[in-house]
Amino acid sequence: MCGQSRLTFTFCLLPFAFDMLRRTRVKLQDTVSSWILKLNQEQDVIEVTDIVKRYGSNTVLNHATFQIQTGQLTTILGPSGCGKSTMLRCMNRLERFDRGRLKIGDVEVSGTEDKKLTPAEEKELTRRLRERVGIIFQNFNLFPHLTALGNCMEAPMTVKGMQRKEAEDVARHYLHKVGLADKEEHYPAQLSGGQQQRVAIARALAMEPEVILFDEPTSALDPQLIQSVARMLRALDDLGKTLVVVSHDMNFARRISDQVIYFEGGHAVEAGTPQEVFGNPQKAETRAFMQSFQEDEPLADAQPNADKLQSNALETNLGTRDNLGQEE
């Protein structure tokens, strides 16, 4: 009788014991992975290996392979329809790909044809990926019913479960960083295109991702704002974020990038520093693209962080690199 009840008692404790074990394991895993991440600091944070994606008979990504290092600003450059935007969307799981492998930090994604995932696995994978990767859309996609502050508070509250007060602090912090401290209570429709983009950046930053993706950051803006975007991107780069920018604007790519990947026909044709890719393209496709492109103004001497960039009314509140660095 006594032995039996002790047995029952032990069984009752089993779930708790399992739970404790699981928690310890998760904790251990986290410690180890962050440790490995530190070791890999100079290693590739993003690895794209042989990714293939088809829409019916149309192959959008055709064995795309490239690497991006931690903390770098990489531009994926190419003509329209080359698959560069699809590539970017795959990196945030807004699109799935059929074959190949994508590795971002410690998250590994396989093609849907290589590895079938259950809905629960898919959900978990997407969650972990998006925790690490933020995206700034071409037309920003701000939430029109929320103020600038509201836009930045929403995800920290719903996804991270932050209290309103705390989320407000985080949102304020990043709005301040992008120079919009005085526009907190404005609705998206009350902001200019450049300001909207900065709200979108602050919104992504508020989730504190390691990687930020930009889909054509200059295409929706006036030409005179492009310089301010360039400066903003460099400032983000200095926050230690890994940035991936998709663009077809060669001037822009040359000015801001640590690495340029030339994309055509659904795969990376050539990768290297701006000097290498623009100065001495190795592949015929890259050369052809360079030739079709006419330089309006010589920017060969423009350095990524050149401070001769014009100051602009919109930029007056944009923190300099120094204070961004300090605040971080």
Place this chain on the structure above:
Amino acid sequence: MMSQQTRRTALTLLLLLLFPVSTLAQSALQRVRQSGELRIGTDATYPPFESVEGNEFSGFDIDLGNAIARELGVKARFINASFDGIFPALQNGTFDAVMSSVTITPERSASMLFSDPYYDSGQLICVRRESEGINAPDDLKGKTVGVQINTTAQYDLEKREGVTVAKYNTIDLALLDLQNNRIDAVVGDAPVLKYMIFKSFRELKTVGHRFTDEKFGIAFAQGSEDLVREVNTALKKIKETGEYDQIHEKWFGEAAERAAEQEASKTKPKTVDFNLARRLLPLFLSGILLTAQLALISLALGLPIGLLLALMRVQSSRLIAAPAALYVEVVRGTPLLVQILFIYFVLPYFHIYIPAKTSGVIALTLNCAAYISEIFRAGILSIDVGQMEAARSLGMSYSQAMRRIILPQTFRRVVPPLTNEGIALLKDSSLVSVIGLTELARTGQELASRYAAPLTIWPMVAIFYLLLTFPLTRVAEYLERRWKTVTRS
């Protein structure tokens, strides 16, 4: 006459034919004796036979019904019901008998029981006072003649060659059209025509004699033979004691006609009678309340159901989307009237008994939910896909993105079409009168025939509906203002 039925009844009967008549364990007479009351269904829009003011029934059928109940040793309780639904309600046991100027016809005798005839009626022709040349049915050739729809008058005239028959929902509307010179004559039940002319159609007159013989009987559900026997005995006794003649004299005797004429000569009838309107105002109150109640409850319940259906329909999984799509398809594709009839009259055959008011609310709710779901679906689909992508890319789950990003924007957009739906619902709620609910429109119908004053009553009904829509419009305006998405600084 009277067989004030509309096409709807045919539909109801069709529905009912599909289901076997339920058998009652208790005999009809036992039930009446035990409960101490005889429940009599009547469509109180047909003076001088039956009419109602507030909760007070009056008329020839009412007095006679009370006398019969007294002979049976019980009390009569009159239940007001639209003629459309009166026979189905009799079949499913809502009342024990129907006294509503029902003409005994072979068709009706096939599906229900009748008492001995209690009143001899017949059709009479009515024309404008100044018109000449129409004195008998044969003179109607080549003329346009108004009747109440599905009455014996209609059946008779349709058999005659060369007569164009114009059908109206109630007899007062036919008389109004005659007075307005659009038709040449009206044919209807003699006592009713006379009553209406005395009351307010002084420019009209009856001509000739009754040209049909019709007998009114009390209708019972099949299986109530014992009750019918008792009622016939009572009726016979009432006739023998002379009480029947007294009641007849009271409503149709020369004294009654003289009194009516006297009253008529004292007060000149007005087309629009403001004094009458003022006097009748309080009688509308319960109808207004019921209409408001039906519309508000149905809307309040229909909104969440509609939203749920819309959310189901925008899912990519066919398993979830298809049932919602099917629901919308079926509900939107069938008339609200049939849905109301189905819930109230057909479900009892499956031993599901739902009270009239609840049935009305359920039917209106299920109906408006289908339309509301399409409004919500259109609203959700109108939100740019980029919104969902942006929310998801920030790590929100589908349901979080829906709740926090997509739906708040949807609500702002759907306020105007939802207001439309709410107002349509308010007015559609008048259809529940078919299951005996005296809401606003039905109140209007009853009072319009009771006082033979359609031109006074119907504008009042319209104004009440307008007043009811007002708060709804105000709420919508408030929400639009509050939720106004800022578009410019």
